[in-house]
Amino acid sequence: MPFAPDPKEMLARARADLRMGVPVVMDGPAPALILATETLTPERLAFAQTLGPVDLALTGRRAATLKARAYDGDVARVALPNDATLGWVRGLADPADDLRKPMKGPLVTRRDGDASPHRLAVLLIKSAQLLPAALVLSLDDAGGFAQKHGLTRLQAASVAPLLQSLSPLSEVVAARLPIAVSEAGRLHVFRPEDGSEEHYAMEIGKPARNAPVLARLHSACFTGDLMGSLKCDCGPQLHAALAQMGDEGAGVLLYLNQEGRGIGLANKMRAYSLQDQGFDTVEANHRLGFEDDERDFRIGADILKKLGFSSVRLLTNNPAKIAIMEKHGIHVAERVPLQVGKTAHNEAYLSTKATKSGHLF
Ligand SMILES: Nc1nc2c(ncn2[C@@H]2O[C@H](COP(=O)(O)OP(=O)(O)OP(=O)(O)O)[C@@H](O)[C@H]2O)c(=O)[nH]1
Numbered sequence: 467m468p469f470a471p472d473p474k475e476m477l478a479r480a481r482a483d484l485r486m487g488v489p490v491v492m493d494g495p496a497p498a499l500i501l502a503t504e505t506l507t508p509e510r511l512a513f514a515q516t517l518g519p520v521d522l523a524l525t526g527r528r529a530a531t532l533k534a535r536a537y538d539g540d541v542a543r544v545a546l547p548n549d550a551t552l553g554w555v556r557g558l559a560d561p562a563d564d565l566r567k568p569m570k571g572p573l574v575t576r577r578d579g580d581a582s583p584h585r586l587a588v589l590l591i592k593s594a595q596l597l598p599a600a601l602v603l604s605l606d607d608a609g610g611f612a613q614k615h616g617l618t619r620l621q622a623a624s625v626a627p628l629l630q631s632l633s634p635l636s637e638v639v640a641a642r643l644p645i646a647v648s649e650a651g652r653l654h655v656f657r658p659e660d661g662s663e664e665h666y667a668m669e670i671g672k673p674a675r676n677a678p679v680l681a682r683l684h685s686a687c688f689t690g691d692l693m694g695s696l697k698c699d700c701g702p703q704l705h706a707a708l709a710q711m712g713d714e715g716a717g718v719l720l721y722l723n724q725e726g727r728g729i730g731l732a733n734k735m736r737a738y739s740l741q742d743q744g745f746d747t748v749e750a751n752h753r754l755g756f757e758d759d760e761r762d763f764r765i766g767a768d769i770l771k772k773l774g775f776s777s778v779r780l781l782t783n784n785p786a787k788i789a790i791m792e793k794h795g796i797h798v799a800e801r802v803p804l805q806v807g808k809t810a811h812n813e814a815y816l817s818t819k820a821t822k823s824g825h826l827f
């Protein structure tokens with residue numbers, strides 16, 4: 467059946483559905499219906515409540531902020547009260563008003579039954595760059611339910627490994643791109659097979675493939691790279707890296723579309739709003755239900771290898787990047803520090819990165 471979508475294509479479809487607010491069916495040993503709380507409507511909430519008991523799946527991080535017991539470690543299952551409104555659900559999922567309304571409970575969390583659909587729901591929703599919180603309700607007949615309501619049906623057994631593994635990606639096109647630092651520029655576009663974000667590689671000059679190349683793994687930062695934000699050091703780092711490659715006449719800058727350390731721009735702005743309430747960059751991510759850093763740097767190693775590189779002089783202050791390159795087949799011959807862009811606004815941010823994320827300054 468060559469026209470039928472394969473599991474990774476079904477996964478891409480499911481992400482798009484969840485972003486629009488359409489529920490998804492997860493088939494497997496514990497079949498379940500999944501709705502993303504961020505895009506939930508009152509009508510869909512009300513209908514879900516007529517179908518049986520509904521759980522709100524939250525990450526262990528978010529549960530810790532809410533002082534709710536997460537019996538399953540990385541995921542908590544809050545039993546939705548019968549009269550739960552959309553406002554109540556959103557209040558648990560979104561920390562925006564935590565300080566104004568600190569008392570959200572008492573929350574009853576479940577410890578019986580199977581948490582695996584909840585865990586998968588949260589992973590799936592994270593991969594759609596939505597707030598990591600889902601409504602989950604069990605289904606008897608997943609196939610029949612999906613067909614009746616015209617919903618995307620995923621198989622837990624195939625989705626779980628896909629969500630953990632790196633989607634294969636391939637180069638779509640490359641073309642000459644003269645830029646300010648070097649007329650000998652070439653931009654390569656890489657596209658993952660699972661319908662997620664494309665990533666770019668800016669090659670400067672003609673770096674030798676059999677020697678360490680001056681390289682930068684830059685994570686997208688719309689606010690810093692394009693708006694000139696003073697809250698981070700991304701824009702100056704991007705331009706300093708390219709300038710050094712221009713000066714040396716050779717280098718490769720990967721522009722990885724992992725905005726906000728992998729949580730997406732909307733969630734990064736939610737984190738900024740929490741930072742204005744006094745939380746630091748790491749605490750803000752945790753309150754939202756994310757880890758400090760949700761990026762997958764294996765993508766960077768993969769692109770470097772596809773371009774024919776095996777050894778780099780890496781422009782970074784982040785030891786985690788070095789460790790992941792080494793683990794995935796890219797030798798880091800040298801770390802080249804990249805310390806630019808300190809402002810009065812990002813002093814606290816940079817010092818949090820040094821103390822909590824191990825950045826070298
Ligand atoms: N979630 C979140 N992401 C942020 C914040 N500030 C910047 N970012 C994102 O962080 C990423 C840049 O990561 P950095 O930690 O500055 O740098 P790094 O790439 O880990 O390390 P270096 O190689 O040393 O620059 C970009 O994707 C930014 O969008 C923030 O406060 N919260």
Ligand SMILES: [Zn+2]
Nearest residue numbers: 687690698700
């Ligand atoms: Zn930035």
